Amino acid sequence: MTTLLSTPTPARKLSRGTMWSVLALSVLLSFGFFSLLVLGGASTDFNIVGAVLLAAIIYVALSFVMSRIVEGRRKATDRLATGLVTSAFVVALLPLISLVYTAVSNGLNRFDGDFFNSSMRNVVGQGGGGLHAIIGTLEITAAATLISVPIGIMTAVYLVEYGTGRLSRAITVLVDVMTGIPSIVAGLFAFALFALFFGPGIRFGIGGAVALSVLMIPVVVRSTEEMLKIVPNELREASLALGVPKWATVVKVVLPTAIGGIITGVMIAISRIIGETAPLLIICGMSTSMNYNLFSDRMATLPVFVYTQYSNQGTDTQAYLDRAWTGALVLILIVMVLNILARILSKVLAPKGTR
Template identity: 50%
Template sequence: MSGSGTLKIPATRNRLTTGQLPRFASLYTLGVAFVLAAAVMGLIGFNAFGLAAFTSVFYLILISALSTAIENRRKAMDRFVRGLVTVAFLLALAPLVSTLWTVFSKGIGIISPAFVFTSGGSPTINPNTLEIVSSPGALQAIVGTLEITGLATLFSVPIGLLTAIYLVEYAAPTFWLRRVVNFLVDVMTGIPSIVAGLFAFSLFSLLVGPKAFSGLSAAVALSVLMIPTVVRSSEEMLRLVPADLREASYALGVTKYVTIMRIVVPTAIAGLATGVTLAIARVIGETAPIFMAASFTDAFNGNPLNGPMQTLPVMAYTGYKFPGQDIALSNDQAWGAALLLVALVIVLNLIARIIAMIFAPKTGR
């Protein structure tokens, strides 16, 4: 009580903000860590990887020390682990970003309507020497990629989906055939891709003779790689369907076949479509099996039943391994084929996301 008769209440500290780092403390700490790392790299020699590594180490040390001094040990450990996880994520993301940037920067220069819509033997002008040279273009590779991958999908999806339905809906857990199928699927998952190509080439050599190169042979090789992926992804999606839906259908007198076709598969259709699309994206970039089974050619061949066919991954490989007279132009064409392949894989993944959003079960009323 003061002399004027007023009561002074001592100021209290806000417990919600006491003992906490400022809102942008992590950002400021990262800036300080970057400056320290740049100073260290200036002394020992600049290197992008070293700069990122020193910045990460300094950040983890500084944020842990600040949090320990101002907050407490538990929050300091939380910030340290959070920063460690973030650094690990960025390290895992760095190769992907570096690969995409390298392919884009080296391949964008040759991408043009003439490159995409022309095929073998099309004349073009070398921008370095101004000479007219024969450029293979990429049309035959684009058509070959789409045809071979489409045939492989046509072979693999029915087999993989029906196998998954058998394993989930029909086979008893202890049935011997179920164990055999699971074992064979696991073995097929680990088969090297070149072995699949040798298998397809050997099979067609026995059927049609020594000249067995064809798009159909390559499609069979890719289907060997696709089937186990489709089986496992479809099996997991079918297992996620609640058993209550099946039991409710059986209680109404619906047969097992109709229950699977009208209840189980439509419920899991989003996951099934996503798994199939990702399986396609996984095999569309295979080089070894296609090179063994379909060989390669610069001429346009739209018939998958006869003769060698070209694909984008094989075109990228042969552009470096078997360059033409103009080595620089062959390398540019290889990077252009790689860029087209990456763009095709990105489009397939976007299609998978769109399909998942469209066919996903609606949770709202």
């Protein structure tokens, strides 16, 4: 066999058409098999995930064997690798599709005016909504952004424009360390901080904002730093040569040039923290009523709302589950909109004349 394959005969090759028909055949086989299971009564639903997986396995195996016979060992290994790499991508898409599908189909049940118009005050069972949670999330996220963005941007300005030597290196390292802080530890920190002043029963919105800031600042610093670094030095030098003070150079020349990237970074940072649950669970607690005041009393937030609706299901289970999924859907939508907005803004605000 090996001598036969290593002789320099004209290279035999599987054509594209053949491979496509092999793919069609494996899909047909796999879906046929799972349909038979349903028809035969072995299972009740058509297992689409299983069918896709089986089709991928059949295709990879078939193409490997055929290629091994026709094209030889090396080409066969190449085809095997291609098949496996492609299947890895398809497999990764499965949870995403399943998750989005479930969130949309379950979330639409309560995606109505009532949900956006009422809180959970005095609601057991049907009805009620997540307005208090949406307000809480918006307020806490806004407060966290107000704390993080100035600190984050000024730190990045320090690191890029002023910082030299040991202090700037220490800050860089510590920003890295902060990036790795688990969200629940940030929540514990906020709790430990405020419990010291206000006693161990403390639960309020601003604590959540502080916890989220700990998570948000490093993201803002990192992205702003990257953006400031790619502002060409010629711009700074030209400005300084005209006699513009350094602070005005930074404010009027450097920051406006990088503003697109900075805003994108801030949006990404917001979308990262807006879905955080664990720290808010610890320091904000949960409430069923509206609370507009960040500085007193427990405050509901959307992620915690989703969690409590799931974990404390009342007698009418379905109503609680529906509210949880609607909350999840709203959360996904907010994050999605933020991400898309970030992308659009970075395009619109990109410095003119580059590329």
